[in-house]
Amino acid sequence: MLLNVENLKAEVAEDGKQILKGLNLQVNPGEVHAIMGPNGAGKSTFSSVLAGREDYEVTEGTVDFDGEDLLEMDAEERARKGLFLAFQYPVEIPGVSNKLFMQTALNAIREEKGLPALDMFDFDEYVQEKMELMGMRKDMLERSVNVGFSGGEKKRNDIFQMALLEPKLCIMDETDSGLDIDALKVVANGVNSLRDPNRSFIVVTHYQRLLDYIKPDFVHVLYDGKIVKSGGFELVHELEDQGYDSIIQSHEAQLAG
Amino acid sequence: MAAVNSIKPRKQSPVAQKAIEHYIGLSQSLNAKTQNQMLSAKRLDAQKKLQALGLPMRRDEDWQYTSLNHWMQTAFEQNLPGWGKVNPDQLKAILPIFGTHRFVWIDGVFSQDLSCDSASLPSGLTVESAEITNADLVDSNHAFELLHDMLAENRTKIRVQKNVAIEKPVELVYIQTQPKSLATLSLDVQVEENAQLTLIQQVVSFADEPVCINGVLQMELAAQAICKQYVVQDLNTNDFYFNNQHVHQQASSVFDTLYVGLGAEVSRHQNTVNLCGEYADASQNTIAFGKGEQTIDSRTDTQHLAPHCNSQQLHKFVLDEQSRGVFNGMIYVAKGAQKTDGQMDNKNLLLSNNAKMDTKPQLEIYADDVKCSHGCASGQIDENQVFYCQARGIHQHDAVQLITKAFLLEPLDNVSNEAIRDWLMQRVSKLLA
Known part of the structure; x- marks a missing residue:
């Protein structure tokens, strides 16, 4: 198993508000899991906790990542071990070229794997190949990280980084939010082209549209800090037809009963 | 300027009074050596003025954030006998590897050995040093300009x-080697019509006790002249640096200056740029990095005196530990200076809770058809940016460095000469590592 989340509870560090209330999830290598849920269910918190954002505090539970205790690691260590978070809002870093940023990141991860650092020339060659794969325009490399990028370009840039860093587990935190259909297809194609028996995905989203293109193996509904229903791809369409209400109601009824 | 006798004397602290007397003493001994009566008379005027006006105090608005207390406590000396040691490796580390017309001064004295042969300069360029004359003096009320007038012995004229367009930069290197040495620098730059010059100036100290640099630059840019200037102040953190630059620009001339303030306990770099001819263009930028107890003060006074002139400014400070940064910028637009475009920006990154930035951008506009703006922003490093880097595997420490460096080096985007840009980048990056 690549990822095993057991009874994960977490709260907002600042005010102690509990968001995750006993979440369980198992992900095997090569699987694509979608996590859906209404606003406020804890979707983004879950992504942030997995990636190691310090705004949240884990109060209970365990997360095992590739045989190691993920919660013991800081954010950079998680990334080095093969966890990748695609951001809902990729961050702008003025003055740092995309190229330098990615070269620094790639070499950090290569260091972890015991591989030699790539110099500028080797990196150029490596990057070229990946750019063609992702249909990236060359000038994006020379520009500052995400500065002046459109929403779609930012997301594409994040997926491009994913392709470069070749992670074991990709967490997509509402990558589809605010994307038009063309940009959405680019993201979906990127993900699909990176699918691999040794790479797993957790796709966190509010809407089914992205999932129509990605076709996840498993779909989970997150509500009130817990996964309340799991199923296959068909669950996406059930949600599409009926919305979250019926699932939530039956969950509440179960609790009451 | 006000006549000496009409100035009402200001009460000075005993420390300030002692410092004034010390420098008057130095000036008197210079006067004893010179035959030039007009020069002596001017020096005497400056002495009297300094005695009456006194040294700047914290209650003077322009000196509120820049303390001279430590400076006053050291009696700096000029014309110390001999030179201290100039370690070749130390020297090599600060000099650029690209070709320049290099001139070197040690403790304020010209070093023939370390300088290029002025006979080998390309035609149309002259660099000469001569005894100062009364015409070279500034005659202002500014304390450090008065000290310049009192103590300058030579002036260098470029x-x-x-x-004529001079391709290779002219490089002026000022090295202090002896403890408590004072160098009073006087530089006169004339770029004639449609001529071009790139000027690199560096001040460094190889002494382990405080030294002081006090410089005045006067520059005339004739019509269509272009001057690009890079000033690197990389003294030790117990040194003092004062520099006052006066630039006069005629029509369609271009002045592009970058001050890189890295060292000194107290440093103050002041530009006064007079845009006297139409369509003149001035860019003034700062890269400042402070740590420890340093105070880095950069200021500009941009006088738009003719129509259709542009001025742009970007002043960036990164302040760590207990350091302080000071920026003061004035854009003045005279009544007839229509279609002026003046932009001034000051951005500061504070790496520590104990670092402090004081900034005062000002506009004074008397024309009615102008485009002027000023802005300033000070803040701490953006944690979201750091997390984004960490989420890509970059160590937190490296992430902070990457972001800081990018912030600080932004003014280098304006440096068109790649070799100079790379060299400046290295100089600054070394400090951030």
């Missing part, structure tokens, strides 16, 4: 003749 002249580029009409229609």
Whole structure:
């Protein structure tokens, strides 16, 4: 198993508000899991906790990542071990070229794997190949990280980084939010082209549209800090037809009963 | 300027009074050596003025954030006998590897050995040093300009003749080697019509006790002249640096200056740029990095005196530990200076809770058809940016460095000469590592 989340509870560090209330999830290598849920269910918190954002505090539970205790690691260590978070809002870093940023990141991860650092020339060659794969325009490399990028370009840039860093587990935190259909297809194609028996995905989203293109193996509904229903791809369409209400109601009824 | 006798004397602290007397003493001994009566008379005027006006105090608005207390406590000396040691490796580390017309001063004294042969300069360029004359003095009320007038012995004159573009930069290196040494620098730059000059100035100290640099630059840019200037102040953190630059620009001339303030306990770099001819263009930028107890003060006074002139400014400070940064910028637009475009920006990154930035951008506009703006922003490093880097595997420490460096080096985007840009980048990056 690549990822095993057991009874994960977490709260907002600042005010102690509990968001995750006993979440369980198992992900095997090569699987694509979608996590859906209404606003406020804890979707983004879950992504942030997995990636190691310090705004949240884990109060209970365990997360095992590739045989190691993920919660013991800081954010950079998680990334080095093969966890990748695609951001809902990729961050702008003025003055740092995309190229330098990615070269620094790639070499950090290569260091972890015991591989030699790539110099500028080797990196150029490596990057070229990946750019063609992702249909990236060359000038994006020379520009500052995400500065002046459109929403779609930012997301594409994040997926491009994913392709470069070749992670074991990709967490997509509402990558589809605010994307038009063309940009959405680019993201979906990127993900699909990176699918691999040794790479797993957790796709966190509010809407089914992205999932129509990605076709996840498993779909989970997150509500009130817990996964309340799991199923296959068909669950996406059930949600599409009926919305979250019926699932939530039956969950509440179960609790009451 | 006000006549000496009409100035009402200001009460000075005993420490300030002692410092004034010390420098008057130095000035008197210079006067004893010179035959030039007009020069002596001017020096005497400056002495009297300084005695009456006194040294700047914290209650003077322009000196509120820049303390001279430590400076006053050291009696700096000029014309110390001999030179301290100039370690070749130390020297090599600060000099650029690209070709320049290099001139070197040690403790304020010209070093023939370390300088290029002035006979080998390209035609149209002259660099010469001569005894100062009364005409070279500034005659202002500014304490450090008065000290300059009292203590300058030589002035260096750089002249580029009409229609000549000098390709290689002229590089002036000022090295202090002896404890408590004071160098009073006087530089006169003339770029004639349609001529071009690139000027690199560096001040460094190889002494382990405080030294002081006090410089005045006067520059005339004739019509269509272009001067690009890079000033690197990389003294030790117990040193003092004062520099006052006066630039006069005629029509369609371009002045592009970058001050890189890295060292000194107290440093103050002041530009006064007079845009006297139409369509003149001035860019003034700062890269400042402070740590420890340093105070880095950069200021500009941009006088738009003719129509259709542009001025742009970007002043960036990164302040760590207990350091302080000071920026003061004035854009003045005279009544007739229509279609002025003046932009001034000051951005500061504070790496520590104990670092402090004081900034005062000002506009004074008397024309009615102008485009002027000023802005300033000070803040701490953006944690979201750091997390984004960490989420890509970059160590937190490296992430902070990457972001800081990018912030600080932004003014280098304006440096068109790649070799100079790379060299400046290295100089600054070394400090951030």
